[in-house]
Amino acid sequence: MNKKGFTLIELLVVIGIIGMLSALLVPNFMGARERARDAQRKSDLKQIQKALEMYRQDQNPPAYPTATTSRFGICGGQFGSTTIYMNKIPCDPLGPTPYYYLPNNTNLTYTLCACIENKADPEATAGNCSNTCPSGITKNYIVVEP
Numbered sequence: 077m078n079k080k081g082f083t084l085i086e087l088l089v090v091i092g093i094i095g096m097l098s099a100l101l102v103p104n105f106m107g108a109r110e111r112a113r114d115a116q117r118k119s120d121l122k123q124i125q126k127a128l129e130m131y132r133q134d135q136n137p138p139a140y141p142t143a144t145t146s147r148f149g150i151c152g153g154q155f156g157s158t159t160i161y162m163n164k165i166p167c168d169p170l171g172p173t174p175y176y177y178l179p180n181n182t183n184l185t186y187t188l189c190a191c192i193e194n195k196a197d198p199e200a201t202a203g204n205c206s207n208t209c210p211s212g213i214t215k216n217y218i219v220v221e222p
Contacts, residue, residue: 110193113169114217117190118199120166121175121219124148124188127155127162128221134159139183140221148177148188176205185221192217 132138151167151174154160167174168190176189191209192200200215209216 107194114192114194114197116169117192118217121188121190121217123166124162124175124177125219128186130161131156140179140186142183143177143179146176146178147174149174188219190217191215
């Protein structure tokens with residue numbers, strides 16, 4: 077008698093192989109998402125930096141905006157009242173949290189900071205400048221006034 081089909085062992089072997097391959101690929105996709113969010117954070121900080129430089133050029137004497145909190149504006153709000161330097165203030169991709177912003181005492185320099193998820197990022201620095209990074213995140217991307 078000649079029956080066509082697969083045996084139970086053959087099916088289990090194939091399912092096992094597919095399971096192992098998917099277990100190897102899922103962490104790579106998670107890492108890609110982290111790197112994409114980190115790239116977005118870096119891009120956001122550079123956009124904010126450009127808006128701050130335009131703001132500084134319009135001030136007499138040149139100065140950066142003061143901060144009542146250690147955050148840059150309100151998520152989705154605009155930066156500037158009479159002259160709009162940034163139409164929509166970006167926020168962290170994981171939540172509605174504005175980026176860390178701290179002008180120095182003389183308002184001639186500042187620090188912008190974002191929490192970085194990828195611990196292997198070569199541009200990231202150790203520490204937690206905003207003290208609000210989620211647990212497990214120990215790296216920052218910092219932009220200082222050029």
